[in-house]
Amino acid sequence: MCAWVRRRAIMPHPGPAGLRVDIHDIDPALLACAARGGIIVTTICGTARDGSPACATVPTLRRELVER
Numbered sequence: 001m002c003a004w005v006r007r008r009a010i011m012p013h014p015g016p017a018g019l020r021v022d023i024h025d026i027d028p029a030l031l032a033c034a035a036r037g038g039i040i041v042t043t044i045c046g047t048a049r050d051g052s053p054a055c056a057t058v059p060t061l062r063r064e065l066v067e068r
Contacts, residue, residue, distance in 0.1 A: 019046060020057040030065055038065040 021044055034040045043062040048054045 019044070019054040021060065022057055025060070026063065030063060033065050037068050039068055040064075041066055 021042055026040065030040060041064050042060055044058045044060060046054050046058065048056075
């Protein structure tokens with residue numbers, strides 16, 4: 001399963017493509033904390049190697065839990 005992020009949410013750019021963030025590798029302990037009311041914030045790079053907006057599955061740079 002991947003979470004879909006619309007390209008326009010990252011940067012204004014025409015077109016229907018979007019980037020995907022894989023959620024299979026989220027630590028179960030982080031999920032458990034989020035289930036009790038926290039929010040998982042995932043940092044990604046939304047820029048492709050050629051400088052254009054990413055429109056594929058992108059790697060996660062960092063994940064953290066914040067309070068609601």
